[in-house]
Structures are given as structure tokens and as C-alpha cells.
Amino acid sequence: MRHPIRKTAHSVIINDIEVLFGGQAGDGSLTTGDLIATVFKRMGLELYTFKDFPSRIRGGHTNYVIRAGEHRHYGLADFVDAMVAFDVECVQKHITEMRPGGFVIFDNSSDVLTEALRRPDVFFYEIPLAKIAKEELGLELVRNTISLGVLAALIGMDPEIVRKLVTAQYARKGDKVVSQNVAAIEAGERCVRECFTRESGYGLRARPDGDRLLMMGNDAIGYGSLVAGCRFMAGYPITPATDILEWMAKHAPAYGGIVVQAEDELAAINMVIGASYAGVRAMTATSGPGQALMTEAVGLAGVVETPIVVIECARAGPSTGMPTKTEQSNLNHIIFSGHGEIPKVVLAPETVEDSFYLTVDAFNLADRYQLPVFVLTEQALCQSKESVARLDLSAVKVDRGKLVRDGGVVFGEYKRFSFSQDGVSARVIPGVEGGMHLAAGSEHSEAGVITEDARNRERMMEKRMHKLEAMRAELPKPRVIGDPSASISFIAFGSNRGPISEAQDRLAARGIATRLLQLRTLWPFPEEEVRDFVSTASQVFVVENNYSGQLERLIRYVTGPLERMHSVRKYSGRPFRPIEIIDAVERIVRPSQTAMQAWAPQVAVR
Incomplete structure (x- = not known):
């Protein structure tokens, strides 16, 4: 039987889509999300992905956002274009994030959508994915792959690439599993052909893939460490830094490296100090709670002038906080923690690609100046993937000081x-x-x-x-991005470069020229560069993911009180979307206008 059809005349958006793939933790949603991202990459599109998952192995809402387009973006779009929802909870949590004209693929095998959850400007493809998987293919688990087939048919994914990637993904599990998943793709495609006549409004056109990589921030850090000559790592598993420990454990031994999972963070940091004292480039990776335990030993490295590199993958605190959510609230802790005073360096990469090169810089600075160097990243960057140009290994220089x-x-x-x-x-x-x-x-x-x-x-x-x-x-210098002569200015660090850069392009189209000072060294603080940048600004927006405005306070230490400085803060555990930044600017620059829909998320502007 054919599903009800809403026929609407609309144009097709080509090569510009954000997909949210959501279900329960442990149900395979993240694996399918990776497959979707890889298909987009093979079709020549630029990628950014974001994982939003609960801090438990099974159960609890999880989602994977994949953004694809012809231009490089380092963050989320304003809204979600396509949602693949395996349960009602996914729709409940994300329906307000949908773009008008977008669509939802909903598994109605056991759940029913109430009218209260529906939006008239969003179309719902309701398909019993789990029922089809169980009754036609004998395995409910392949509903994820069926949904991939549905999505592929709706937006025009290359069917050959889809099948090749699914085959490669499940090849190690045997021919039967491969056949089941290929059949699941075909079942999804067939469902679209037979049950729906309404087009999705989105399409894909293949472009040359080129010599590119699809790389996660933590993998770029691990790769940068290995290329920089790191041959010892000790760490204790902690989200969102564990990926680095796992990456190094997989790859470092082939190059003479040793990787140790220590009994705790205290042991890990002291092992790193010992290895470095013995002459080996050494590192650890942790997050806020682990960093707290390492504080005294970092002081030891400072006073005995032993070079170490500490990767800090920030997450939402305090205490255990929200272990799988993003935040930039560890800045004060990294810079000022410790009894007594030691020299230390804090670097902050802005993209996945920058994570590689800045990690190399961290090892060279640690050796040249014989001190602890921190690489401060955050969950929205370190666990996200981006399409990047092949890394230039010839640019890597190792300096042991x-x-x-x-x-x-x-x-x-x-x-x-x-x-x-x-x-x-x-x-x-x-x-x-x-x-x-x-x-x-x-x-x-x-x-x-x-x-x-x-x-x-x-x-x-x-x-x-x-x-x-x-x-x-x-030290790595700040980057000025945008119109260098603009008086309306942003200052930020880390992953916020992505949404700010996109907001700048769109503000420029509205007649508002802006520039961004992207800080890549946070300590020693780039006082001269910040002072010079602020001195020629009519309005300064400091964008950061924390409640107290930690970066803004550092800037005010340098500039003194400034009425024209505004703090744009988000502390929900989720990254900024460009429209939130556009709205923050227009509230000040054009207070009679608003950029956001009433149902879009808000941020604090102070």
C-alpha cells in the first residue's frame, strides 16, 4: 500500500545537506553515520561530522550529524535538512532543529508520531524499517542499512559507491553478513520507488574526490604526534580523549613506539615525565577530570625543565559533568592550575587539519624550551571528522632544542x-x-x-x-579571517572558527563586514596582537563555549573594561550554529532585526 503523499512544487537543493542520524546508543547508528559520511566524501563533497552520544555503552539517545557540500565548512549548519529517526525520542529532541522544507525518515514499526510532533513545513517518510528488516531479511539489526538505502534513493547517493562501502564495512564478518546488508540497501531503495512519489527536495551530483582524507580530530593529533617523533605515550581512558590512546596503540609500535594504558592519570603523567627525562618524546591525552589529577606532576615537569606534551580534550564539567558533550570551560584550569608558578604553553587548534600541524609545533616547543605544552581541543573538534587535503609531511621539522x-x-x-x-x-x-x-x-x-x-x-x-x-x-600566531579592515570583530579559539567563519560570509552578504582573530596560542597570552586588534574595532564579539566568559576575561586583563566588547556564550554542551552568531551580532548592530526563527536555540549575549 502506498503511503500518503504531499505533493509540493519545490526546487531541488544540490550538494548541500545536513543529515542527522539518530537512535539509541549501541544500535549501530554511529557506524551507519560513518558510512554516510564516507559516501559523501567519495562523491567529492566536503565533510564535517559531529557525534552527540550519551555517556553509556547502550541505551540513551544518540545522534550523528553529517554535513556535506561543495564548500569547506568546519561546523554545523543552521538547521538539519534530513533526519533519520529510529524512534520517537529522536523526533522529540530534534524536530525544532529541522529546516523548513526538510524531511524525516521515521521508523514506524512500533512508534507512532502524534500530531503534536509534526511540523507542516517538514515532510515525513514513515517506513517500518525494523519490520522490513525482520520479516524480509531475518535480522532486525540491518534496519540501519535499510535506512541508508532509503536516504540514498531520496537524495541521489551513488549506488555503486554505497554498495562498495557497505561490502567493505562488513567483509570481515563473512559473505552472509555482506549479502544481508547489500539486500538491506536494495530493500530501502525499493521502498522509496514503490511507496513514495514525492521527491525529497535534495540531490547530489558527484565531483572528483581528489587526493583528500576523511579524518577525525583525535586521529590527526595522534598522526601529528607520531610524525613529530613521539615514541612513548601513557594514558588512562577518558572521553573524549581515548581515541588518541587507541590510535597510538594501533600505529606507534610499528615505528618503535611504546603505548601504556596506566592504572590512572597520576601514573600516566609520571611515566611521561620519566620517558622524556630518558630522552624520548613523550605525551599523554586526557580531559578535565584527568587533568586535575595530573596537576602536581605537571609542576614537577616545569621545575625539572622536562619537555612533555599533554593533549587536553575538553568536555562539559564540572566533576564528571557531561562526559560526551563539548565545552571550552577548561581554559582557566589549564593556564592557572598548580601550586607555584611554572612556564607552560597552551595551543588551540582550529580545525582537524590544524590539529595535526599544531601537535607537531607542541613537541618542538616543548623540546626547545624544556617545559609542558598543552594542546587544548574540545569534543566538537577532537571527535568530529572533516575532509582535509593530504597532509604535507615535508613541512614537518623535528627540533630537539x-x-x-x-x-x-x-x-x-x-x-x-x-x-x-x-x-x-x-x-x-x-x-x-x-x-x-x-x-x-x-x-x-x-x-x-x-x-x-x-x-x-x-x-x-x-x-x-x-x-x-x-x-x-x-609561537603559533593568531589568524585574521575575513575583511582585515572591518571594524566589527570576533575573537575566538578552537572549533568556533567554523560557525564564525560561515556567519562572517553571510553577514557580508547582508552588508556587515567582519573580521575574526582566531587565537591559536592561548598561553602565553598574545597580548600585543589582541590589543592591536581590539584597538581598531567598533564592536568586539568574544565567542566561547562556557558560562563565565573565560576567554573574554583574559582579553579584558589586556584591554581593560570596554563597553564595545560583547560576550557570546553557549554552554548547553552543543556547538554553535552559524545563525546563533549572526543573531548575536544583529542584536547589537541591527537591534530592530532578528536573524533567528522563534523555535531556534538561543545563546547568551552579554
Whole structure:
């Protein structure tokens, strides 16, 4: 029997779609989401994906958003174009995010949509996916693959690419499983042909795939670490950083690397310090709760001037918080935590591609200045995927700084912590002839001998902290994106580069020119660049994912109070959409206008 049809005259949107694939954790939704993303990539489209899943293995709403288009976007669109909903809960949670004219593929095998959940400007393809899977294919689990076939038919995915990818995905499970899933694709396509005449309003046209990768932020960090020469990693599993530990465990041993899952974060960070002291480039990866446990040991690395790299994949806190949601509320913690003062560096990548290159920078800075370097990313970036150009390995340079590996030092004369103009001393690793020395966690002399002498203390503090000034010219610089002469300005870090950049393009089309200062080094804070940028701005919007405006407060330390500075904050655990930023700007610049629909999510503008 044919389903009811709503015939509407409409144009077709080509190569521009955001798909939300939602169900319950553990039901295979994320695997199918990856398949959809890979199909889009093989068809030559640019990709961004976002995972929103609960902090448990099975049960609880999960969704995977895949955005595809002809232009690179580093974040979500304003609205969802197509929703694949396996239950009513998915519709309940996301129906307000749907674009007018979009569509929903809904599994009505056991659930019924009430009129209260429907929107007149969204079309529903109601299909008993689970029933078809069970009755026609004998396995309810393949309803995900049936839905892929439905979606593919509705928007014009290349059927050959779909079948090749499904075959590759399930090949290791045997011919029977492959055949079931290929049959599931065909069942979905057949359902669209036989049951619906209304077109979706969206279409795809294949473009050259080119020499591109589909890469997750955490994988880019792992790859950057390996290419930078990291050969030791210790960590303890914690969302959203665990992917890095798993990536390194899979790939590092082939290049002589060692990866250890420690008993806890305290053990992990101390193992990293020990490995680095022995001369190996070493790292750990964690999130807020793990970082809290590592704080004292980070201080040890600072005082014994041992280079380490800590990847901080931020999530929503405090305490356990929302482990699988995104947030930028760890900035103060990373910069200011610790008893006593040490020099440290905090870098913040803006895209998946930048995550690779900035991780390489982190290892070089750690070695050159013999201190802890943090790479601060967040769940919306580190667990998201983007299509990226093939990474340029020829651009990677490994700089071990003042590391002495071939002797040339004399025992008794060599001073591990000797005073120097840039604050950095020659570093000898164990086993180098003539390089035996002390490395005390207590305050010490040039030779490493523990002392509480007042003048020595002053000189040692000045020596270590001077590194922050000596390195400024070598730190990753902020990027100015947009119209450099514009007076309406944004300042941000991390994944917010994506929605801001898109908002800038659309504001420009409305006659509002803007520029963005994208900070890639957060500490030592780029005071001069920020001061210069703000001095020529008529309005400054500081965009960040936290409640208290941590980045804005750092900026105000530099600029002082400014009436023209506005804080745009979102702390729901979800990333910004461009329309939220456009709305924040127009509330100030054009207060009589509003960019958002009444049902769109709101953000705080202060």
C-alpha cells in the first residue's frame, strides 16, 4: 500500500545537506553515520561530522550529524535538512532543529508520531524499517542499512559507491553478513520507488574526490604526534580523549613506539615525565577530570625543565559533568592550575587539519624550551571528522632544542640548570658520557643541588619564567579571517572558527563586514596582537563555549573594561550554529532585526 503523499512544487537543493542520524546508543547508528559520511566524501563533497552520544555503552539517545557540500565548512549548519529517526525520542529532541522544507525518515514499526510532533513545513517518510528488516531479511539489526538505502534513493547517493562501502564495512564478518546488508540497501531503495512519489527536495551530483582524507580530530593529533617523533605515550581512558590512546596503540609500535594504558592519570603523567627525562618524546591525552589529577606532576615537569606534551580534550564539567558533550570551560584550569608558578604553553587548534600541524609545533616547543605544552581541543573538534587535503609531511621539522646526545660535556663541570640568556639550559639524557646530574623537584641550584637560598630562588624563577618571553616570536600566531579592515570583530579559539567563519560570509552578504582573530596560542597570552586588534574595532564579539566568559576575561586583563566588547556564550554542551552568531551580532548592530526563527536555540549575549 502506498503511503500518503504531499505533493509540493519545490526546487531541488544540490550538494548541500545536513543529515542527522539518530537512535539509541549501541544500535549501530554511529557506524551507519560513518558510512554516510564516507559516501559523501567519495562523491567529492566536503565533510564535517559531529557525534552527540550519551555517556553509556547502550541505551540513551544518540545522534550523528553529517554535513556535506561543495564548500569547506568546519561546523554545523543552521538547521538539519534530513533526519533519520529510529524512534520517537529522536523526533522529540530534534524536530525544532529541522529546516523548513526538510524531511524525516521515521521508523514506524512500533512508534507512532502524534500530531503534536509534526511540523507542516517538514515532510515525513514513515517506513517500518525494523519490520522490513525482520520479516524480509531475518535480522532486525540491518534496519540501519535499510535506512541508508532509503536516504540514498531520496537524495541521489551513488549506488555503486554505497554498495562498495557497505561490502567493505562488513567483509570481515563473512559473505552472509555482506549479502544481508547489500539486500538491506536494495530493500530501502525499493521502498522509496514503490511507496513514495514525492521527491525529497535534495540531490547530489558527484565531483572528483581528489587526493583528500576523511579524518577525525583525535586521529590527526595522534598522526601529528607520531610524525613529530613521539615514541612513548601513557594514558588512562577518558572521553573524549581515548581515541588518541587507541590510535597510538594501533600505529606507534610499528615505528618503535611504546603505548601504556596506566592504572590512572597520576601514573600516566609520571611515566611521561620519566620517558622524556630518558630522552624520548613523550605525551599523554586526557580531559578535565584527568587533568586535575595530573596537576602536581605537571609542576614537577616545569621545575625539572622536562619537555612533555599533554593533549587536553575538553568536555562539559564540572566533576564528571557531561562526559560526551563539548565545552571550552577548561581554559582557566589549564593556564592557572598548580601550586607555584611554572612556564607552560597552551595551543588551540582550529580545525582537524590544524590539529595535526599544531601537535607537531607542541613537541618542538616543548623540546626547545624544556617545559609542558598543552594542546587544548574540545569534543566538537577532537571527535568530529572533516575532509582535509593530504597532509604535507615535508613541512614537518623535528627540533630537539638543546638536547645533548653525543657527549661533549664534562662531569663536575656540566650544570643541567645553568643560567642562560633565553632561560634554556643544555639538556643531557642518562647515559651520555660526562652528563651525570641531579634533577630535584625541590628548588635547586644550577647543578641540581637542593637549596633554599633566597637569591638562587629569585634567579631560578626568573630563568624559568623568562622562557615565556623568549619564545614569543616562535609561537603559533593568531589568524585574521575575513575583511582585515572591518571594524566589527570576533575573537575566538578552537572549533568556533567554523560557525564564525560561515556567519562572517553571510553577514557580508547582508552588508556587515567582519573580521575574526582566531587565537591559536592561548598561553602565553598574545597580548600585543589582541590589543592591536581590539584597538581598531567598533564592536568586539568574544565567542566561547562556557558560562563565565573565560576567554573574554583574559582579553579584558589586556584591554581593560570596554563597553564595545560583547560576550557570546553557549554552554548547553552543543556547538554553535552559524545563525546563533549572526543573531548575536544583529542584536547589537541591527537591534530592530532578528536573524533567528522563534523555535531556534538561543545563546547568551552579554
